[in-house]
Amino acid sequence: MxxxxxxxxxxxxxxxxxxxxxxxxxxxxxxxxxxxxxxxxxxxxxxxxxxxxxxxxxxxxxxxxxxxxxxxxxELFPKNYHTLTLDLLEDIAKVDGSEKIKQLFDHREERLVQTYSDLLAGKTLEEKVAILADMQNRKGYLSKWEQKEDGTYEIVEYNCPIAQVSKLYPQTCSCETNVFRRVLGTDVNRSECLAEGGSCCVFKISDNQRQEA
The missing domain is CATH 1.10.10.10 (Winged helix-like DNA-binding domain superfamily/Winged helix DNA-binding domain)
Structure with missing residues (x-):
């Protein structure tokens, strides 16, 4: 029924x-x-x-x-945004070369860092991790976070809305990791990646905050 x-x-x-x-x-x-x-x-x-x-x-x-x-x-109807994105990136690479692709991802990284930094300003590391995971969740990453017994933190993403792009352009993954590292102000390492065949994306976050240069 x-x-x-x-x-x-x-x-x-x-x-x-x-x-x-x-x-x-x-x-x-x-x-x-x-x-x-x-x-x-x-x-x-x-x-x-x-x-x-x-x-x-x-x-x-x-x-x-x-x-x-x-x-x-x-949002209930099928979308095919990744095809357009891949076509555009391929065309850019053919017209302007692979260096232009790197510049685009560098620009994206700077834009995201600025956006997230403004939202996380003045927060503790734990608050930053929680807010960042929630922001990713709202973007469709199915994210959750937790603090481990050794005091470190972990953000796990069970979905990647841009997986089709990430498989061909791994810069998207390194860009995301760099953004996390910079806005959290501590060491962040990706130990598992959906685009590389993992069951999820796992970010290991150090509890030693550092000052961004």
Missing amino acids: ANQESSTRRLIITLLRTEGPMSAGELAERIGITEMAIRRHIATLERDDLIYPTTVRQPMGRPAKVYGLTEEAD
Whole structure:
């Protein structure tokens, strides 16, 4: 039953994506179930911030309520960003050479360091590790952190949103490690890497903070 309900909600989202905002009655007619059943699914989708209602005035009669998709719902549809990224990097390498690729990743590193440093300023190492892991988690890395018995810290990432890029351009991995090292102000070593066939990315973080030069 749960799978059937999930399938129905997926169909609702697909219809709204392909045909635009629709009323509960229109959705019920298209899917072939009762309007009462549709409204139950709509309530669940609204609760999950996947659809939102809009009141539309009509030439005659009462205003109608129609439903559209939120930005969150857009994430449910397949994306192929890595293909575009890889194509662009390949083109840059052909036009300007591999040195330009290095410059791009160096620039990315500096930008991330500046962004993270501003957010972590004045924090203890433990606070920095926790905030950094949370920021990575919000980007889709499925991150968690913990303090080990010897006082060191560890950040583990179970997903890599840019894995397809990292496999061909390992600079992305070294860039991430360098960013962690610089914003945490201590030694950071990657002991396992998804792009290199590991089951996750593991960052070993020293508890000896140092001053960035």
